[in-house]
Amino acid sequence: MADEALFQFLHSEIIQYVNSAETGESENGRCVSKLENMGFRVGQGLIERFTKDTPRFKDELDVMKFICKDFWTSVFKKQIDNLRTNHQGIYVLQDNKFRLLTQLSAGKQYMEHAPKFLAFTCGLVRGALSNLGVKSIVTAEVSVMPACKFQVMIQKM
Amino acid sequence: LNGELKFHYTVHTSLDVVEEKISGVGKALADQRELYLGLLYPTEDYKVYGYVTNSKVKFVIVVDSSNTSLRDNEIRSMFRKLHNSFTDVMCNPFYNPGDPIQSKAFDSIVSTMMVQAC
Numbered sequence: 001m002a003d004e005a006l007f008q009f010l011h012s013e014i015i016q017y018v019n020s021a022e023t024g025e026s027e028n029g030r031c032v033s034k035l036e037n038m039g040f041r042v043g044q045g046l047i048e049r050f051t052k053d054t055p056r057f058k059d060e061l062d063v064m065k066f067i068c069k070d071f072w073t074s075v076f077k078k079q080i081d082n083l084r085t086n087h088q089g090i091y092v093l094q095d096n097k098f099r100l101l102t103q104l105s106a107g108k109q110y111m112e113h114a115p116k117f118l119a120f121t122c123g124l125v126r127g128a129l130s131n132l133g134v135k136s137i138v139t140a141e142v143s144v145m146p147a148c149k150f151q152v153m154i155q156k157m
Numbered sequence: 158l159n160g161e162l163k164f165h166y167t168v169h170t171s172l173d174v175v176e177e178k179i180s181g182v183g184k185a186l187a188d189q190r191e192l193y194l195g196l197l198y199p200t201e202d203y204k205v206y207g208y209v210t211n212s213k214v215k216f217v218i219v220v221d222s223s224n225t226s227l228r229d230n231e232i233r234s235m236f237r238k239l240h241n242s243f244t245d246v247m248c249n250p251f252y253n254p255g256d257p258i259q260s261k262a263f264d265s266i267v268s269t270m271m272v273q274a275c
Contacts, residue, residue: 044254048247051211052240056179056192131212131254 004077004099011100014038015116032119039123040130047128050074060154063132064091071128076100089154093125094147101146114142118150125150168217171197171205175215178207192240193233208236214243220274227274235270242266 015035022031050071057063068080072095082094100117104110118140126138135155142148174197194207199222208216216239220227242263246252249260258264 041250041254045248045250048210048212048244052244054211056209057211133213 008100008103011117011120012103014120019116028115032115035116035119036123036126039120039125040127041123042120043124043127043129044131046075046124047071047131051132057132060089060134061085063129063134064093064152067125067128068093075124089156091152091154093150093152095150096147098146098148101142101148105145107145111142111145114145114148115140118142118148122150125152164219167200167203167205167219171207171217172215174198174205175207175209175217179209193236195229206232206236208240210240210243212247216240216243224274231274235274238266238270 015031018031018034022028022034051066054066054070057066064083064085068083072078072080076095076099078095078097078099080093081096082092084092084094098118098121100121101114104113104117122138122140126136129136129138129152137153137155138150139153140148140150175194178194178197192208192210194209197205197207197217199205202222204220204222204224206218206220208218210216216236218232218235220232243258246258246260246263247254252258252260
């Protein structure tokens with residue numbers, strides 16, 4: 001689908017742009033947080049549009065399931081492959097073939113760059129949750145490309 | 158200006174009723190799923206209607222009590238229009254969530270709606 005490729009290319013360009021704006025070795029952190037904040041604002045707007053016609057959510061788990069199914073499908077054209085929770089505010093969302101990593105590599109070569117490719121999406125999830133009334137911290141890790149895990153830690157307000 | 162203050166007060170007190178409705182104490186689960194909350198409470202002069210989005214944004218419409226021609230489904234469609242316009246505002250990258258809305262498009266939709274309701 002044409003629009004999928006468009007977003008992937010745009011995303012890569014955004015990362016390149018933010019990366020080149022930050023010169024210096026220790027700037028990886030700033031780059032990541034800039035991307036994350038971008039994702040946050042986009043997530044806020046997106047979730048407003050996506051939940052316009054849905055019934056009210058029952059609880060936190062309902063919200064997380066929405067993120068894993070409807071939200072992920074709307075953005076990445078596929079669902080989250082696995083959702084785990086400890087029922088105490090920690091959720092792990094596993095995507096075995098994360099769309100924004102598939103073009104990067106299927107091996108270990110670019111592992112150090114992976115965090116930059118996950119930052120925007122972490123922000124996206126955090127922004128979406130934030131506007132649904134759920135405060136959280138979202139981090140991501142890659143063990144084997146293109147699979148990755150997003151960890152959501154709910155913050156009690 | 159006195160009139161405006163009265164409206165602010167009415168809307169403010171209606172927020173408690175909104176909270177009560179969405180916390181759903183003792184209500185059937187089916188009722189809670191709707192975004193439209195219906196008539197919140199009638200006062201002498203006004204009828205107050207509520208609507209809460211999934212993003213916890215609360216819309217309140219205050220209608221003159223003497224306006225008996227305004228039907229429930231018309232109020233519902235007013236809320237839908239509000240919700241749609243608000244979504245557009247939210248998606249505007251120049252809008253910072255939480256700030257007062259300054260969008261002319263939003264204002265014009267609201268004004269048109271209010272004129273139609275009279």
